[in-house]
Amino acid sequence: MSDSTACRICGGEVREFLDFGRQPLSDAFRAPDDTSEEFFYRLAMGACGGCTMVQLMEEVPRDRMFHEDYPYISRGSSVMRAHFTALAERFLGGELSGSDPFIVELGCNDGTMLRTIAAAGRRHLGVEPSGGVADLAAADGVRVRKDFFEASTAASILAEDGPADVIYAANTLCHIPYMDSILEGVRTLLAPGGVFVFEDPYFGDIVERTSFDQVYDEHFFFFTARSVREMASRNGLELVDVERLPVHGGEVRYTLARAGARPVAASVAALLAEEEARGLSSAATLEGFAKAVDRVRTDLPALLEQLREQGARVVGYGATAKSATVTNLCGIGPEHVEFISDTTPAKQGRLAPGSHIPVRGPEAFAADYPPYALLFAWNHAEEIMAKEQAFRDAGGKWILYVPEVRVV
Ligand code: SAM
Ligand code: TMP
Numbered sequence: 178m179s180d181s182t183a184c185r186i187c188g189g190e191v192r193e194f195l196d197f198g199r200q201p202l203s204d205a206f207r208a209p210d211d212t213s214e215e216f217f218y219r220l221a222m223g224a225c226g227g228c229t230m231v232q233l234m235e236e237v238p239r240d241r242m243f244h245e246d247y248p249y250i251s252r253g254s255s256v257m258r259a260h261f262t263a264l265a266e267r268f269l270g271g272e273l274s275g276s277d278p279f280i281v282e283l284g285c286n287d288g289t290m291l292r293t294i295a296a297a298g299r300r301h302l303g304v305e306p307s308g309g310v311a312d313l314a315a316a317d318g319v320r321v322r323k324d325f326f327e328a329s330t331a332a333s334i335l336a337e338d339g340p341a342d343v344i345y346a347a348n349t350l351c352h353i354p355y356m357d358s359i360l361e362g363v364r365t366l367l368a369p370g371g372v373f374v375f376e377d378p379y380f381g382d383i384v385e386r387t388s389f390d391q392v393y394d395e396h397f398f399f400f401t402a403r404s405v406r407e408m409a410s411r412n413g414l415e416l417v418d419v420e421r422l423p424v425h426g427g428e429v430r431y432t433l434a435r436a437g438a439r440p441v442a443a444s445v446a447a448l449l450a451e452e453e454a455r456g457l458s459s460a461a462t463l464e465g466f467a468k469a470v471d472r473v474r475t476d477l478p479a480l481l482e483q484l485r486e487q488g489a490r491v492v493g494y495g496a497t498a499k500s501a502t503v504t505n506l507c508g509i510g511p512e513h514v515e516f517i518s519d520t521t522p523a524k525q526g527r528l529a530p531g532s533h534i535p536v537r538g539p540e541a542f543a544a545d546y547p548p549y550a551l552l553f554a555w556n557h558a559e560e561i562m563a564k565e566q567a568f569r570d571a572g573g574k575w576i577l578y579v580p581e582v583r584v585v
């Protein structure tokens with residue numbers, strides 16, 4: 178165990194500020210009869226003294242996380258489906274409106290964004306290492322390459338398809354520790370006037386909402402405008418636009434271009450100034466975040482313990498990757514949460530990683546509403562609460578823990 182490591186962006190010293198202890202792979206849902214030893218690693222986060230990038234202290238090998246059976250599918254949320262369709266339409270009307278444009282999506286998953294591009298007949302390629310979800314994309318008419326994107330993949334795509342006008346990644350770039358290879362690949366593949374657009378959870382929102390469960394094996398980097406600008410400029414690229422997004426509890430969509438190729442939008446200076454004014458990279462902010470996490474870490478198990486003593490049933494809602502951090506940090510198990518309701522076929526009938534709470538389909542939730550539902554998928558709260566009105570009508574209450582523990 179070490180409380181400092183080398184920054185994956187600039188090589189500077191990353192100092193640890195928060196330790197979540199031993200954690201399992203967040204998406205490793207286990208078959209109930211699986212007796213093999215579960216893989217654990219130490220989850221801790223730190224900030225670089227040089228470029229300010231917040232990142233994990235330890236890296237989990239990528240093949241352990243992204244493989245044939247990777248269970249997460251983008252189409253599980255109607256809000257996210259609408260979000261990606263709207264973006265695809267925006268691309269079609271803008272960056273992809275020239276002659277024979279080409280878009281490459283890193284981590285296209287089940288093709289939720291690219292299928293709109295494919296339906297419009299534009300040249301595209303999804304790069305997706307997780308075989309099962311890549312097959313779902315292909316079944317929807319999306320052209321997919323089953324591969325990890327990195328420098329060598331970019332060179333091979335360039336040779337086969339030529340340069341990309343848009344390289345896009347949603348909730349994928351922050352998953353990739355080997356950023357030097359990714360950005361080398363982007364420089365190789367991007368057309369001279371092209372854009373590299375990516376959207377990921379925003380560290381500013383994570384701090385503001387104490388959404389510490391955004392920290393898990395797959396989320397290696399926690400971006401800010403400042404750290405992304407630094408990352409871009411060290412790699413021959415420039416941050417030319419930022420856009421705040423309401424999805425997944427608060428994200429930022431960053432647009433990078435080759436240095437000097439595009440004008441820089443006013444939104445960049447505005448977000449940089451906001452981050453500076455609130456001291457987002459300061460030691461005091463990081464310490465304050467760690468303290469706020471400690472409060473939830475105390476309050477949530479205390480509430481669940483109290484409900485258990487009262488004999489009140491609690492069911493979890495949404496077997497998110499995020500929930501692995503919460504359950505394993507707070508010592509939440511099947512004695513507190515009877516099961517977790519989730520719509521994802523690949524998670525149902527399995528046990529949640531580490532906590533071994535069973536995962537069941539939403540019909541199990543509806544068959545016998547509990548008095549309390551612990552909303553692990555709090556980032557989809559609006560969508561879920563709207564569709565679960567019958568649970569409320571039956572007297573059910575939601576337990577939330579972001580930004581603090583409360584029952585509503
Ligand atoms: N873009 C989708 C979305 O936002 O819903 C999926 C996001 S999912 C959380 C992350 C995806 O990135 C996974 O499907 C994973 O297989 C993929 N991935 C991980 N490393 C990658 C890499 N080096 N190149 C391309 N995709 C990668
Ligand atoms: P995410 O927060 O990483 O997008 O994961 C959300 C999880 O919650 C995913 O496993 C699908 C599940 N889910 C439901 O079970 N019901 C729902 O209505 C929604 C939106 C998600």
Ligand code: ZN
Binds near residue numbers: 185186229
């Ligand atoms: Zn750094």
